[in-house]
Amino acid sequence: MLEVRSMSKNFGGFTALNDLNLRIEKGQIHALIGPNGAGKTTLFNLISGSVPPSSGEIVFLGKKITGSRPHKRARLGIGRTFQNIRLIRTLTARENVMLGCHCWTKAGMWSSFFSSPIRPSAEESEIRRCADGYLEFVGLGHRADMWPHALAYGEQRRLEIARALSMEPKLVLLDEPAAGMNPQETQELNTLIRRIVDFGKTILLIEHDMKMVMDIADRITVINYGQKIAEGTPLEVRTNRAVIEAYLGEGE
Ligand SMILES: Nc1ncnc2c1ncn2[C@@H]1O[C@H](COP(=O)(O)OP(=O)(O)O)[C@@H](O)[C@H]1O
Ligand SMILES: [Mg+2]
Structure with a gap:
Protein backbone atom coordinates (compact mmCIF):
# COMPACT_ATOMS: atom_id res chain seq x y z
CA MET A 1 0.00 0.00 0.00
CA ILE A 78 -4.23 9.00 3.08
CA GLY A 79 -6.01 10.13 6.24
CA ARG A 80 -4.58 11.09 9.61
CA THR A 81 -5.14 12.23 13.15
CA PHE A 82 -2.81 14.50 15.10
CA GLN A 83 -0.74 13.98 18.24
CA ASN A 84 -2.03 17.34 19.46
CA ILE A 85 -5.75 17.13 18.82
CA ARG A 86 -6.80 19.50 16.05
CA LEU A 87 -10.55 19.91 16.21
CA ILE A 88 -12.29 23.12 15.27
CA ARG A 89 -13.48 24.65 18.52
CA THR A 90 -16.29 26.69 17.02
CA LEU A 91 -17.89 23.73 15.27
CA THR A 92 -19.88 20.95 16.95
CA ALA A 93 -18.75 17.35 16.90
CA ARG A 94 -21.05 16.67 13.93
CA GLU A 95 -19.83 19.73 12.03
CA ASN A 96 -16.20 18.74 12.58
CA VAL A 97 -16.95 15.44 10.89
CA MET A 98 -19.04 17.12 8.18
CA LEU A 99 -15.89 18.94 7.07
CA GLY A 100 -14.40 15.60 6.08
CA CYS A 101 -17.57 14.44 4.30
CA HIS A 102 -17.60 17.70 2.33
CA CYS A 103 -14.41 16.62 0.72
CA TRP A 104 -16.53 14.37 -1.52
CA THR A 105 -19.41 16.66 -2.42
CA LYS A 106 -19.57 18.90 -5.43
CA ALA A 107 -20.84 21.90 -3.49
CA GLY A 108 -17.81 21.98 -1.23
CA MET A 109 -17.82 23.07 2.35
CA TRP A 110 -18.19 26.85 2.03
CA SER A 111 -21.26 26.98 -0.14
CA SER A 112 -22.90 24.54 2.20
CA PHE A 113 -21.96 26.28 5.43
CA PHE A 114 -23.28 29.56 4.12
CA SER A 115 -26.48 28.03 2.85
CA SER A 116 -29.80 28.71 4.53
CA PRO A 117 -29.90 27.25 8.04
CA ILE A 118 -33.70 27.05 7.81
CA ARG A 119 -33.89 24.95 4.69
CA PRO A 120 -30.74 22.89 4.30
CA SER A 121 -30.10 21.60 0.82
CA ALA A 122 -30.57 17.93 0.02
CA GLU A 123 -26.82 17.70 -0.23
CA GLU A 124 -26.31 19.14 3.23
CA SER A 125 -28.79 16.68 4.68
CA GLU A 126 -26.82 13.95 2.97
CA ILE A 127 -23.60 15.24 4.53
CA ARG A 128 -25.21 15.32 7.97
CA ARG A 129 -26.26 11.72 7.56
CA CYS A 130 -22.74 10.83 6.49
CA ALA A 131 -21.26 12.58 9.55
CA ASP A 132 -23.75 10.97 11.92
CA GLY A 133 -22.81 7.58 10.53
CA TYR A 134 -19.15 8.11 11.36
CA LEU A 135 -19.99 9.52 14.80
CA GLU A 136 -22.05 6.40 15.46
CA PHE A 137 -19.19 4.22 14.23
CA VAL A 138 -16.72 5.67 16.77
CA GLY A 139 -19.31 5.59 19.56
CA LEU A 140 -20.10 9.31 19.64
CA GLY A 141 -23.61 9.28 18.19
CA HIS A 142 -24.97 10.79 21.38
CA ARG A 143 -22.40 13.61 21.33
CA ALA A 144 -23.16 15.02 17.86
CA ASP A 145 -24.32 18.45 19.02
CA MET A 146 -21.61 19.05 21.61
CA TRP A 147 -18.60 21.32 21.30
CA PRO A 148 -15.25 19.52 21.14
CA HIS A 149 -13.98 21.05 24.39
CA ALA A 150 -17.03 19.72 26.25
CA LEU A 151 -16.02 16.16 25.34
CA ALA A 152 -13.77 13.95 27.45
CA TYR A 153 -10.24 13.65 26.16
CA GLY A 154 -10.72 10.12 24.87
CA GLU A 155 -13.89 11.23 23.07
CA GLN A 156 -12.02 14.07 21.37
CA ARG A 157 -9.51 11.55 20.07
CA ARG A 158 -12.31 9.37 18.73
CA LEU A 159 -13.88 12.44 17.13
CA GLU A 160 -10.62 13.05 15.29
CA ILE A 161 -10.74 9.48 14.07
CA ALA A 162 -14.33 9.99 12.85
CA ARG A 163 -13.25 13.08 10.93
CA ALA A 164 -10.32 11.21 9.39
CA LEU A 165 -12.60 8.33 8.39
CA SER A 166 -15.17 10.67 6.87
CA MET A 167 -12.68 11.45 4.11
CA GLU A 168 -12.78 7.75 3.21
N1 LIG B 1 9.47 21.67 12.20
C1 LIG B 1 10.53 21.31 12.92
N2 LIG B 1 11.60 22.12 13.03
C2 LIG B 1 12.67 21.75 13.75
N3 LIG B 1 12.80 20.56 14.37
C3 LIG B 1 11.77 19.72 14.30
C4 LIG B 1 10.58 20.03 13.57
N4 LIG B 1 9.72 18.99 13.67
C5 LIG B 1 10.36 18.06 14.43
N5 LIG B 1 11.57 18.51 14.80
C6 LIG B 1 12.54 17.75 15.61
O1 LIG B 1 12.71 16.48 15.04
C7 LIG B 1 12.83 15.50 16.05
C8 LIG B 1 11.77 14.44 15.87
O2 LIG B 1 10.52 14.99 16.23
P1 LIG B 1 9.18 14.16 16.12
O3 LIG B 1 9.07 13.59 14.76
O4 LIG B 1 8.08 15.02 16.58
O5 LIG B 1 9.46 12.98 17.17
P2 LIG B 1 8.48 11.88 17.79
O6 LIG B 1 7.13 12.05 17.17
O7 LIG B 1 9.12 10.57 17.48
O8 LIG B 1 8.46 12.14 19.27
C9 LIG B 1 12.73 16.23 17.39
O9 LIG B 1 14.02 16.44 17.88
C10 LIG B 1 12.05 17.52 17.01
O10 LIG B 1 12.41 18.54 17.89
MG1 LIG C 1 5.28 12.51 17.96
Whole structure:
Protein backbone atom coordinates (compact mmCIF):
# COMPACT_ATOMS: atom_id res chain seq x y z
CA MET A 1 0.00 0.00 0.00
CA LEU A 2 2.74 2.44 0.97
CA GLU A 3 6.44 2.48 0.39
CA VAL A 4 8.81 5.01 1.91
CA ARG A 5 12.18 4.91 0.15
CA SER A 6 15.43 6.28 1.61
CA MET A 7 13.60 9.11 3.28
CA SER A 8 15.62 11.76 5.10
CA LYS A 9 14.53 14.98 6.74
CA ASN A 10 16.82 17.69 8.06
CA PHE A 11 15.67 20.69 10.05
CA GLY A 12 18.56 23.10 9.64
CA GLY A 13 21.57 21.04 10.70
CA PHE A 14 19.46 18.56 12.65
CA THR A 15 18.64 15.18 11.11
CA ALA A 16 15.15 14.15 12.24
CA LEU A 17 14.97 11.19 9.84
CA ASN A 18 17.90 9.43 8.26
CA ASP A 19 17.59 7.19 5.19
CA LEU A 20 14.40 5.49 6.34
CA ASN A 21 12.78 2.66 4.38
CA LEU A 22 9.32 1.42 5.21
CA ARG A 23 6.75 -0.86 3.55
CA ILE A 24 3.19 -1.05 4.71
CA GLU A 25 1.06 -3.93 3.50
CA LYS A 26 -2.64 -3.57 2.76
CA GLY A 27 -5.00 -4.59 5.54
CA GLN A 28 -2.38 -4.57 8.27
CA ILE A 29 -2.02 -2.70 11.52
CA HIS A 30 1.54 -1.45 11.33
CA ALA A 31 2.88 0.24 14.45
CA LEU A 32 5.66 2.80 14.58
CA ILE A 33 7.36 3.04 17.95
CA GLY A 34 10.45 4.70 19.38
CA PRO A 35 11.53 7.06 22.15
CA ASN A 36 10.35 10.68 22.23
CA GLY A 37 11.96 12.74 19.50
CA ALA A 38 12.79 9.65 17.42
CA GLY A 39 11.14 11.15 14.32
CA LYS A 40 7.77 9.35 14.31
CA THR A 41 5.53 12.39 13.87
CA THR A 42 7.98 13.78 11.31
CA LEU A 43 7.49 10.61 9.28
CA PHE A 44 3.69 11.09 9.48
CA ASN A 45 4.11 14.67 8.27
CA LEU A 46 6.22 13.45 5.36
CA ILE A 47 3.67 10.77 4.44
CA SER A 48 0.69 13.10 4.66
CA GLY A 49 2.60 15.80 2.80
CA SER A 50 2.61 18.67 5.30
CA VAL A 51 6.41 18.66 5.34
CA PRO A 52 8.68 18.14 2.27
CA PRO A 53 11.47 15.56 2.51
CA SER A 54 15.14 16.48 2.24
CA SER A 55 15.58 13.36 0.13
CA GLY A 56 13.79 10.12 -0.61
CA GLU A 57 10.54 9.01 -2.18
CA ILE A 58 7.05 7.97 -1.21
CA VAL A 59 4.96 5.58 -3.29
CA PHE A 60 1.28 5.11 -2.46
CA LEU A 61 -0.70 2.43 -4.28
CA GLY A 62 2.00 2.22 -6.91
CA LYS A 63 2.06 5.96 -7.55
CA LYS A 64 4.84 8.37 -6.63
CA ILE A 65 3.37 11.07 -4.41
CA THR A 66 6.60 12.62 -3.12
CA GLY A 67 5.90 16.13 -4.42
CA SER A 68 2.13 16.22 -4.17
CA ARG A 69 0.14 18.50 -1.86
CA PRO A 70 -1.54 17.26 1.36
CA HIS A 71 -5.11 17.66 0.04
CA LYS A 72 -4.22 15.63 -3.02
CA ARG A 73 -2.83 12.84 -0.85
CA ALA A 74 -5.99 12.98 1.26
CA ARG A 75 -8.07 12.49 -1.89
CA LEU A 76 -5.85 9.61 -2.96
CA GLY A 77 -6.66 7.95 0.36
CA ILE A 78 -4.23 9.00 3.08
CA GLY A 79 -6.01 10.13 6.24
CA ARG A 80 -4.58 11.09 9.61
CA THR A 81 -5.14 12.23 13.15
CA PHE A 82 -2.81 14.50 15.10
CA GLN A 83 -0.74 13.98 18.24
CA ASN A 84 -2.03 17.34 19.46
CA ILE A 85 -5.75 17.13 18.82
CA ARG A 86 -6.80 19.50 16.05
CA LEU A 87 -10.55 19.91 16.21
CA ILE A 88 -12.29 23.12 15.27
CA ARG A 89 -13.48 24.65 18.52
CA THR A 90 -16.29 26.69 17.02
CA LEU A 91 -17.89 23.73 15.27
CA THR A 92 -19.88 20.95 16.95
CA ALA A 93 -18.75 17.35 16.90
CA ARG A 94 -21.05 16.67 13.93
CA GLU A 95 -19.83 19.73 12.03
CA ASN A 96 -16.20 18.74 12.58
CA VAL A 97 -16.95 15.44 10.89
CA MET A 98 -19.04 17.12 8.18
CA LEU A 99 -15.89 18.94 7.07
CA GLY A 100 -14.40 15.60 6.08
CA CYS A 101 -17.57 14.44 4.30
CA HIS A 102 -17.60 17.70 2.33
CA CYS A 103 -14.41 16.62 0.72
CA TRP A 104 -16.53 14.37 -1.52
CA THR A 105 -19.41 16.66 -2.42
CA LYS A 106 -19.57 18.90 -5.43
CA ALA A 107 -20.84 21.90 -3.49
CA GLY A 108 -17.81 21.98 -1.23
CA MET A 109 -17.82 23.07 2.35
CA TRP A 110 -18.19 26.85 2.03
CA SER A 111 -21.26 26.98 -0.14
CA SER A 112 -22.90 24.54 2.20
CA PHE A 113 -21.96 26.28 5.43
CA PHE A 114 -23.28 29.56 4.12
CA SER A 115 -26.48 28.03 2.85
CA SER A 116 -29.80 28.71 4.53
CA PRO A 117 -29.90 27.25 8.04
CA ILE A 118 -33.70 27.05 7.81
CA ARG A 119 -33.89 24.95 4.69
CA PRO A 120 -30.74 22.89 4.30
CA SER A 121 -30.10 21.60 0.82
CA ALA A 122 -30.57 17.93 0.02
CA GLU A 123 -26.82 17.70 -0.23
CA GLU A 124 -26.31 19.14 3.23
CA SER A 125 -28.79 16.68 4.68
CA GLU A 126 -26.82 13.95 2.97
CA ILE A 127 -23.60 15.24 4.53
CA ARG A 128 -25.21 15.32 7.97
CA ARG A 129 -26.26 11.72 7.56
CA CYS A 130 -22.74 10.83 6.49
CA ALA A 131 -21.26 12.58 9.55
CA ASP A 132 -23.75 10.97 11.92
CA GLY A 133 -22.81 7.58 10.53
CA TYR A 134 -19.15 8.11 11.36
CA LEU A 135 -19.99 9.52 14.80
CA GLU A 136 -22.05 6.40 15.46
CA PHE A 137 -19.19 4.22 14.23
CA VAL A 138 -16.72 5.67 16.77
CA GLY A 139 -19.31 5.59 19.56
CA LEU A 140 -20.10 9.31 19.64
CA GLY A 141 -23.61 9.28 18.19
CA HIS A 142 -24.97 10.79 21.38
CA ARG A 143 -22.40 13.61 21.33
CA ALA A 144 -23.16 15.02 17.86
CA ASP A 145 -24.32 18.45 19.02
CA MET A 146 -21.61 19.05 21.61
CA TRP A 147 -18.60 21.32 21.30
CA PRO A 148 -15.25 19.52 21.14
CA HIS A 149 -13.98 21.05 24.39
CA ALA A 150 -17.03 19.72 26.25
CA LEU A 151 -16.02 16.16 25.34
CA ALA A 152 -13.77 13.95 27.45
CA TYR A 153 -10.24 13.65 26.16
CA GLY A 154 -10.72 10.12 24.87
CA GLU A 155 -13.89 11.23 23.07
CA GLN A 156 -12.02 14.07 21.37
CA ARG A 157 -9.51 11.55 20.07
CA ARG A 158 -12.31 9.37 18.73
CA LEU A 159 -13.88 12.44 17.13
CA GLU A 160 -10.62 13.05 15.29
CA ILE A 161 -10.74 9.48 14.07
CA ALA A 162 -14.33 9.99 12.85
CA ARG A 163 -13.25 13.08 10.93
CA ALA A 164 -10.32 11.21 9.39
CA LEU A 165 -12.60 8.33 8.39
CA SER A 166 -15.17 10.67 6.87
CA MET A 167 -12.68 11.45 4.11
CA GLU A 168 -12.78 7.75 3.21
CA PRO A 169 -9.06 7.05 3.49
CA LYS A 170 -7.51 3.74 2.51
CA LEU A 171 -4.55 4.28 4.82
CA VAL A 172 -5.19 5.83 8.24
CA LEU A 173 -2.31 7.36 10.17
CA LEU A 174 -3.03 7.53 13.91
CA ASP A 175 -0.58 9.61 15.96
CA GLU A 176 -0.72 8.45 19.60
CA PRO A 177 -4.48 7.89 19.67
CA ALA A 178 -4.37 6.36 23.17
CA ALA A 179 -2.46 9.28 24.74
CA GLY A 180 -4.29 10.44 27.85
CA MET A 181 -6.76 7.56 27.77
CA ASN A 182 -7.49 5.35 30.77
CA PRO A 183 -7.16 1.54 30.41
CA GLN A 184 -10.84 1.09 29.60
CA GLU A 185 -10.81 3.82 26.94
CA THR A 186 -7.65 2.27 25.49
CA GLN A 187 -9.40 -1.09 25.32
CA GLU A 188 -12.33 0.50 23.46
CA LEU A 189 -9.92 2.23 21.09
CA ASN A 190 -8.31 -1.13 20.43
CA THR A 191 -11.66 -2.56 19.42
CA LEU A 192 -12.37 0.49 17.25
CA ILE A 193 -9.06 0.18 15.40
CA ARG A 194 -9.76 -3.49 14.67
CA ARG A 195 -13.20 -2.58 13.33
CA ILE A 196 -11.64 0.04 11.06
CA VAL A 197 -9.38 -2.68 9.64
CA ASP A 198 -12.39 -4.99 9.23
CA PHE A 199 -13.81 -2.27 6.96
CA GLY A 200 -10.85 -2.74 4.64
CA LYS A 201 -8.58 0.03 5.87
CA THR A 202 -4.86 -0.14 6.54
CA ILE A 203 -3.49 1.43 9.73
CA LEU A 204 -0.17 3.03 10.56
CA LEU A 205 -0.15 3.65 14.29
CA ILE A 206 2.23 5.64 16.48
CA GLU A 207 1.70 4.59 20.06
CA HIS A 208 3.52 4.69 23.38
CA ASP A 209 1.23 2.26 25.16
CA MET A 210 3.39 -0.83 24.65
CA LYS A 211 0.74 -3.24 25.87
CA MET A 212 -1.67 -1.92 23.27
CA VAL A 213 0.93 -2.02 20.48
CA MET A 214 1.99 -5.58 21.26
CA ASP A 215 -1.64 -6.64 21.41
CA ILE A 216 -2.88 -5.00 18.22
CA ALA A 217 0.00 -4.66 15.73
CA ASP A 218 0.67 -7.13 12.92
CA ARG A 219 4.04 -5.56 12.34
CA ILE A 220 6.18 -3.08 14.26
CA THR A 221 8.89 -0.70 13.07
CA VAL A 222 11.14 0.78 15.73
CA ILE A 223 12.97 4.02 15.12
CA ASN A 224 15.51 5.82 17.28
CA TYR A 225 17.34 9.05 16.42
CA GLY A 226 15.62 9.09 13.01
CA GLN A 227 16.80 5.63 12.02
CA LYS A 228 15.12 2.28 11.84
CA ILE A 229 16.65 0.02 14.48
CA ALA A 230 14.31 -2.96 14.25
CA GLU A 231 11.27 -4.32 12.45
CA GLY A 232 9.16 -7.44 12.73
CA THR A 233 6.30 -9.08 14.53
CA PRO A 234 5.52 -7.99 18.10
CA LEU A 235 7.35 -11.06 19.41
CA GLU A 236 10.44 -10.37 17.29
CA VAL A 237 10.56 -6.73 18.32
CA ARG A 238 9.94 -7.41 22.01
CA THR A 239 12.99 -9.66 22.21
CA ASN A 240 15.25 -7.51 20.01
CA ARG A 241 18.42 -6.41 21.78
CA ALA A 242 18.67 -2.98 20.08
CA VAL A 243 15.07 -2.23 21.01
CA ILE A 244 15.53 -3.19 24.64
CA GLU A 245 18.63 -0.97 24.81
CA ALA A 246 16.86 1.98 23.17
CA TYR A 247 14.05 1.79 25.71
CA LEU A 248 15.87 0.77 28.87
CA GLY A 249 19.40 1.97 28.25
CA GLU A 250 22.46 -0.21 27.82
CA GLY A 251 23.21 -2.75 30.51
CA GLU A 252 19.70 -3.07 31.91
N1 LIG B 1 9.47 21.67 12.20
C1 LIG B 1 10.53 21.31 12.92
N2 LIG B 1 11.60 22.12 13.03
C2 LIG B 1 12.67 21.75 13.75
N3 LIG B 1 12.80 20.56 14.37
C3 LIG B 1 11.77 19.72 14.30
C4 LIG B 1 10.58 20.03 13.57
N4 LIG B 1 9.72 18.99 13.67
C5 LIG B 1 10.36 18.06 14.43
N5 LIG B 1 11.57 18.51 14.80
C6 LIG B 1 12.54 17.75 15.61
O1 LIG B 1 12.71 16.48 15.04
C7 LIG B 1 12.83 15.50 16.05
C8 LIG B 1 11.77 14.44 15.87
O2 LIG B 1 10.52 14.99 16.23
P1 LIG B 1 9.18 14.16 16.12
O3 LIG B 1 9.07 13.59 14.76
O4 LIG B 1 8.08 15.02 16.58
O5 LIG B 1 9.46 12.98 17.17
P2 LIG B 1 8.48 11.88 17.79
O6 LIG B 1 7.13 12.05 17.17
O7 LIG B 1 9.12 10.57 17.48
O8 LIG B 1 8.46 12.14 19.27
C9 LIG B 1 12.73 16.23 17.39
O9 LIG B 1 14.02 16.44 17.88
C10 LIG B 1 12.05 17.52 17.01
O10 LIG B 1 12.41 18.54 17.89
MG1 LIG C 1 5.28 12.51 17.96
